[in-house]
Amino acid sequence: MRNFYITTPIYYVNDKPHIGHAYTSIAADVIARFKRLDGFNVKFLTGTDEHGEKVEKSAKHFGYETQEFVDKMALNFSNLAKDLNLSNDDFIRTTETRHKDFVTKIWRTLLANGEIYLGKYAGWYSVRDEAYYSEAELVGGKAPTGASVEWLEEPSYFFKLSAWQDRLLAFYEANPDFIKPESRRNEVISFVKSGLHDLSISRTSFTWGIPVPNDGKHVIYVWLDALFNYVSALGTEQFWPADLHIIGKDILRFHAVYWPAFLMAANLMPPKRVFAHGWWTNEGEKISKSLGNVINPYDVMDKYGLDYFRYYLMKEMTFGNDGNFSYPSFIDRINSELVNKVGNLIHRTISFIYKNCGQKMPYPAEYAEKDRAILSHSYQLIEKIRVLVDNQSLKQILEEIIDLANAANVFIDEEAPWKLKESDPIRMQTVMYVLAEVIRVIAVLLQPFMPESSAQALDCLDVKQRTFNSLNSANGVIPGTEIVQPKIIFNKIE
Known part of the structure; x- marks a missing residue:
């Protein structure tokens, strides 16, 4: 080792x-x-x-x-x-x-x-x-x-x-x-x-x-x-x-x-x-005791939660450059990226599986070309991310993960499993299995940034193997596994 x-x-x-x-x-x-x-x-x-x-x-x-x-x-x-x-x-x-x-x-x-x-x-x-x-x-x-x-x-x-x-x-x-x-x-x-x-x-x-x-x-x-x-x-x-x-x-x-x-x-x-x-500024102003604009991490964590705080700090500033902390950008980043893209994907997928697949992980049939494309994108992402980690490009890692969540949201909209439920239930099961797999990969990759939230997402899918060497089809979510009714992991900041 x-x-x-x-x-x-x-x-x-x-x-x-x-x-x-x-x-x-x-x-x-x-x-x-x-x-x-x-x-x-x-x-x-x-x-x-x-x-x-x-x-x-x-x-x-x-x-x-x-x-x-x-x-x-x-x-x-x-x-x-x-x-x-x-x-x-x-x-x-x-x-x-x-x-x-x-x-x-x-x-x-x-x-x-x-x-x-x-x-x-x-x-x-x-x-x-x-x-x-x-x-x-x-x-x-x-x-x-x-x-x-x-x-x-x-x-x-x-x-x-x-x-x-x-x-x-x-x-x-x-x-x-x-x-x-x-x-x-x-x-x-x-x-x-x-x-x-x-x-x-x-x-x-x-x-x-x-x-x-x-x-x-x-x-x-x-x-x-x-x-x-x-x-x-x-x-x-x-x-x-x-x-x-x-x-x-x-x-x-x-x-x-x-x-x-x-x-x-x-x-x-x-x-x-x-x-x-680099250094942080506060709403565009240099941070100093004399200006009284020092940002206390506890104020942000108490108000918005630790994982949101960790995510924002890593996503807002390109590591090595200076960055600006502002509450409007904090709220916007959390709502538009974590809540609307990642959180929405997780909740709509697992809720749909819970309601329409007998509260169990679906059984996939043969994969279509677009299934293989998004799964391949998911499994290969770790290679790209390893290079980014070794270059300390932390913001870029999150960008890659958000891009994958985006791709999965497009996939679910195009496949419309709510329609397939009536017209082609076997295809519906395959689509939902593919989505569950993409979510597993996203949650495993998000663990270093947001340990608690990622663990909740992986618990929803009953995933036991959580290390990076599990990011392949051999360690996929197990069809037929019983799942519990999902809770919302990323709540919108009003």
């Missing part, structure tokens, strides 16, 4: 979960579920990033001990994972012993390999971004992200990032699929070509972090600490290198420049791919 290792970034506990966290997590979950259903041995990791000056300051501000504060905040994210119905196998916290021990070991390896030296840092630092910026990168005296920066001078350990410039460029050239989408790859290459400077990787002005081995005055820079969660969570090297890191585009530099350099410097393989997705 082939291994597949996928991760979300670890989420910074200073934040409350918002739509961006939900989006990244659901996208990773969809891919993890696809790979499991396709016979892979999957490891899916998410978690929280809990060190750094920002966290220490926030804890003090809210009147908590720092550990007590991170315990409370991490709970928001572990709860979100459950509430989004994520299938993650592990949840890593950077304050766990397994992680701290691993990072300490990595530091010693980097030191032994001559990749670290002690010097003095003087430059611009953003507490909000936990990032260092050169004078040239500042925009109007602020970080490129808009965060305020402060001039910092303190003793610091440095990682010899400048020595990795040519090796990183050679690595990108040898691994053209390492950074996706292509626009992000170009951005990273251009950044690295513009010149890399050694990176400050320790701080002395606060204490909330992993102490530098043999020099307790310093704590390890939060990004060096955080990135190694992807390896520290594994315990063994069975799943390394990771197949896919899903991240937001704001943390691309850390994952596509610093991370492979840290890994190679510590004698470890870089991951196979870093995919940086």
Whole structure:
């Protein structure tokens, strides 16, 4: 069995979960579920990033001990994972012993390999971004992200990032699929070509972090600490290198420049791919706390249900681009696609079978040409979808599934089984069997996106085999199987 290792970034506990966290997590979950259903041995990791000056300051501000504060905040994210119905196998916290021990070991390896030296840092630092910026990168005296920066001078350990410039460029050239989408790859290459400077990787002005081995005055820079969660969570090297890191585009530099350099410097393989997705706007406006337009995933889930939320996020935005969240488009997409196309197909087909085929799955006679065409389309779809999954083209997968539902709706209208019931009951049974088969394929393929709704549809057909290797005629719905009266799975949003 082939291994597949996928991760979300670890989420910074200073934040409350918002739509961006939900989006990244659901996208990773969809891919993890696809790979499991396709016979892979999957490891899916998410978690929280809990060190750094920002966290220490926030804890003090809210009147908590720092550990007590991170315990409370991490709970928001572990709860979100459950509430989004994520299938993650592990949840890593950077304050766990397994992680701290691993990072300490990595530091010693980097030191032994001559990749670290002690010097003095003087430059611009953003507490909000936990990032260092050169004078040239500042925009109007602020970080490129808009965060305020402060001039910092303190003793610091440095990682010899400048020595990795040519090796990183050679690595990108040898691994053209390492950074996706292509626009992000170009951005990273251009950044690295513009010149890399050694990176400050320790701080002395606060204490909330992993102490530098043999020099307790310093704590390890939060990004060096955080990135190694992807390896520290594994315990063994069975799943390394990771197949896919899903991240937001704001943390691309850390994952596509610093991370492979840290890994190679510590004698470890870089991951196979870093995919940086876009950002959401809210009704066309940039989302920010100051504008008060942050989208709370719970507000949407409580109002419309989890599966509708998962579907909309994956269908609305082309993965890799920016996208706009709006309630009118949410309602329109759910009603026009899920309710009118998929839901309508399932309900009208199964209700008709229940009423007109003695509450049992029909027995097909010989297939007509158009029966074979739509069944062949259904069974072959998985091949097309495998390619889309491996390119992280999640919206396009849903488009293919909706197209199949459309084709089935056209088929039922053309065949008019309500007329065949009188004129040709044997043909009617065949038509209804073909439709039940197409619905089985649609429901199996929708499982990664909408696990609960898909399960309900498959239960209606009494389908036991639900993995992708069942998407063929040999595993079709069984004629004569008793079915229960169907309930509406996708309710219209008024």
